[in-house]
């Protein structure tokens with residue numbers, strides 16, 4: 334068996350020589366850690382290897398409360414799943430080992446994984462705490478030329494897996510494709526420890542017969558919609574006129590139609606650069622929710638994180654941008670510009686919540702929200718601050734924020750937080766995914 | 768099983784090539800010689816750095832040690848031990864051996880790992 338394409342849908346020998354040149358064709362690699370938190374724990378604590386290990390998110394006694402963050406493959410055999418309540422997991426797998434999630438440890442490992450990825454290409458996007466996209470077009474072209482581009486990309490995927498296993502002792506599933514959507518779908522074909530390539534040539538033939546919910550981000554809700562429309566496969570979705578999808582799903586309709594053709598125009602590794610100078614932003618990826626109270630609370634945490642960085646770097650801003658991702662890759666954003674410049678979390682939070690509520694009332698979310706981002710732009714240096722009437726009348730928030738900043742500078746961001754954010758923000762890879 | 772300990776411990780370390788490696792620690796008047804480091808990570812909390820080590824001391828137990836630059840304190844945070852065994856620290860013969868006997872005394876005293884399991 335060749336080193337690359339070990340689990341590939343396509344073996345290197347199947348690659349057609351002299352594939353016609355397609356200018357601008359990208360090679361994207363999607364890396365997904367297998368049972369990430371559980372694998373880290375099993376690596377660190379040998380007695381948990383080979384056992385059903387359930388890693389739980391909870392601040393208190395995980396015997397009764399909390400949810401399953403990740404579980405080992407051994408636990409999955411007992412029907413334990415991510416997102417399930419610990420209580421239910423215990424009833425399915427009473428003999429399992431239950432441990433608390435140690436997010437700072439996983440973040441440390443993620444940073445090292447990202448460092449390994451960046452040794453292959455600077456064009457990387459950290460998609461969540463255990464997923465990274467890499468645009469390897471340039472290194473693939475350099476080593477394989479146009480003809481061997483895909484073979485070389487697959488080889489990079491294989492070396493990446495090897496590096497992570499050797500340096501960190503962790504197993505990954507890698508998908509390779511012409512864009513993020515296809516690379517991620519390719520990676521789903523074989524888990525754990527998979528390596529799968531889907532080339533543009535294979536796209537129609539591979540996608541068409543798949544059930545429509547194989548498109549990343551299409552879940553139960555949208556599936557019901559498609560059932561009602563008589564659309565079962567991705568091929569049938571591709572055959573549905575775009576206008577119909579747009580009428581039914583709004584903004585998302587266009588993206589769905591493109592996704593059914595394996596098209597995803599998003600590029601890897603560019604969003605960071607564009608954002609850093611002109612705005613401050615934080616986002617949080619999650620498993621999916623439509624609970625407005627929870628979303629408001631997450632926005633509060635994001636507003637605090639964003640404004641803390643603004644204060645540290647000495648900026649005020651007045652345009653608040655709320656970005657929502659529905660399912661996978663179906664992201665859009667809405668913005669509001671306020672009267673006054675600010676670096677206080679409550680102002681940003683209120684503006685972002687107004688945007689959220691407006692969107693929610695339009696009812697355009699065909700699926701759960703899987704990522705929320707808050708960013709602030711229209712910046713100016715804080716030294717040009719003009720005290721607003723509101724802050725002059727009631728300087729309490731300014732003062733309390735200042736004290737909190739001093740405490741956090743010394744003892745770390747976890748030293749003080751709003752009671753409503755406790756638990757939720759410990760869960761996130763928020764600090765990693767800016 | 769996991770025991771939450773959170774007690775300060777004395778740790779002997781080796782500094783080598785910019786890295787710190789714990790080699791032994793003393794907890795509740797017993798010495799534990801580190802036989803294997805299974806995992807490490809580090810984290811910044813404000814201006815303080817904390818280093819975390821998961822270590823084994825001859826048996827199957829895993830000890831979570833940490834050092835914070837806030838006061839330069841080493842702590843034993845948790846112990847993971849296998850189901851069906853007595854809680855560490857309450858065992859008559861644990862992986863550790865009483866302080867002051869020296870390492871060579873371990874085998875003979877029954878305090879080593881050999882005396883612990885059938």
Ligand SMILES: [Mg+2]
Nearest residue numbers: 365366367463
């Ligand atoms: Mg994963």
